[in-house]
Amino acid sequence: MLRDITLGQYFPGDTVVHRLDPRTKICMVVVYLVALFTANDAVSMAIMACFLGLVIALSRVKLRLLLRGLRPLLIILTITGLLNMFLTPGEPIVSFWVFNISAEGIYRAVFLVVRIVMMVMGTFILTYTTPPMSLTDGLESLMGPLKRIRVPVHELTIIMSMALRFIPTLIEETDKIMSAQKARGADFETGNLFKRAKALIPLLIPLFISAFRRADELAVAMESRCYHGGEGRTRMRGLKFRRRDALTGLTGAALLAAVIGLVVLR
């Protein structure tokens, strides 16, 4: 089912990770990603994995959901793994025809695949535990300084939050139109590429029409509530740093320091 797509989806919960300020979480993801790409040996990678494991445990996000999010990446992961395995020069331990597999190759392949998996999982935890609205609020607040150099931060974030807001709606709509056309015998699953592309017309035209209609209605609804941009706009729920955010920040700094330290000292 289409509605089971998990991309950018929020799973409600009430854990420390859910309660953190979205700005803290966004910054932590950046720190985590920097650390992840700095880490270049088994020890530092293990530290990163422990950290990720701790966050997963704290957030109580089901491992199965995280793994399901990885499914679309399966092909990329496989190609990355295979290319690195075969193309890394080194002492071959297995070789056949033109292919050589070296110990270094296997090590590199595993390392890279683990790194990508951990990268994706880390960012998924952010979207799984943060409602889209607070995510964009956090982004707007973090990008606040850019307003000085006339970057339309508010407009950008409201576009983003609207896009996020309408992903589930559009998915549901797609599902509905697809069912309606299937009920009239439309076939989206068989046939060659050309045939399948053509079969999408009865789905895409109604979908576009309804998206435009929705956009129109949304614009009217916003204007009738006197929306006119971010100037002087206040929030119902202001963002507030708490002690747990400070602690999380310290943990992040410690993590980054540890990984950089390990890399430099080696």
Add this chain to the structure above:
Amino acid sequence: MLIRTQNLTHTYSVGTPFERTAIRGVDFHAQKGEVIGLIGHTGSGKSTLIQHLNGLLPPTSGTVFFDGEDIHASKQTTKRVRFRVGLVFQYPEYQLFEETVERDIAFGPKNMGLDTGEIAARVEEAAALAGLTKELLQQSPFALSGGQKRRAAIAGVMAMRPEVLILDEPTAGLDPRGRDEIMSGIRRFHRETDATVILVTHSMEEIARTADRIVVMNDGEIAMQGTRNEVFARSAELNAMGLDVPEITRVAMRLRAMGLDLPENIFTVEQAARAILTLKGGGPNAS
């Protein structure tokens, strides 16, 4: 028995925090030529149930039989059943996509693999049943009025000549005239093809006027079923489920409570008018 479900259960989003069982152990059946009114509050599982009847949703457990055959026996069976059980979704006008109404109605028959002559005949027939004029057929579906769009979409399903026609709230959001046009189109289709019609609606008046049998769903289960006399006699239970009897039935009930000697089975305005006239001694034909 044309359609039968056995112990049908469906759960959405299995394995996520959004997991929700929409219908539970439903045994539903429909006979040939029958008009069934399916009622229930929002979220009672009506829409989930009807999407099982033409195989759009696979059951989580339980079986759906069409003409004695399990509709999920093979992919071919499911596909064949889709053409024999026509399903009109809520707000079906949002599925229109072709350049002309005629071509949109032809979409279903074309998918059935019929030849051009047969398709043209079916389009003409369905358009007439749904009450669309010849001029409308050549227009873009997006240029029509709301009620006309709705009828064009319904004609698109009727054109497949289904043996069972299921409609999910076909009159929602239309004005009284639009509602009447849709309902008379559905009655015309039933009269001329003798197909089974399953009508999901929130309008007790439409049910009272059209259905032979009423099936009431509550919280994913069938709460009661029977003729309109049997079902509407249990108005207290219906109220408890957030449903109601037709307005005119309520009026008759109040009049009876006030001492007027009206019969108990009044479900349409016409019945009420006749009964009151009889009571006044004028007889049904006096004015």
